[in-house]
């Protein structure tokens with residue numbers, strides 16, 4: 816007798832059903848190993864470990880806003896090219912010293928200009944809007960009563 820049943824050789828592992836299961840299982844194992852490997856790579860990145868949201872986006876510190884520490888650095892780059900004492904062409908607004916800067920701070924024009932309130936020309940003229948943090952610091956400075964230092 817030479818039937819398929821009798822010539823079946825277990826050692827060669829020819830059972831098709833069993834072979835399929837073996838393939839399926841080894842694929843799963845391979846997949847899991849690959850996933851573990853990449854998660855390990857991701858976790859072990861030494862360069863990335865120290866980054867967190869606080870480092871990438873430092874929080875906006877508005878606890879203490881003074882003209883010399885906060886406002887002058889903001890306006891010197893963004894506004895002073897036009898709003899210096901000598902240049903009254905820019906609506907007579909000077910921002911290069913605390914006394915002059917207090918005038919638009921108190922009459923509301925400063926905040927309206929930087930927040931792009933539609934009732935005043937948006938500032939900085941020809942430039943991009945100040946960052947939310949800079950606007951928050953200006954707002955805070957006004958709320959504190961425009962301290963000089």
Ligand code: HEC
Nearest residue numbers: 893894897905906908919924925928935936938939940941
């Ligand atoms: C390129 C020049 C230029 C820059 C930079 C600039 N301004 Fe002005 N600003 C002007 C001019 C000119 C006016 C007069 C109104 C106009 O012509 O738009 C003015 C008007 C103003 C006014 C009065 C608005 C009104 O209704 O009378 C305020 C407040 C002001 N600027 C604040 C600022 C602040 C704050 C910055 C910086 C964040 C700034 N400006 C940057 C040119 C400038």
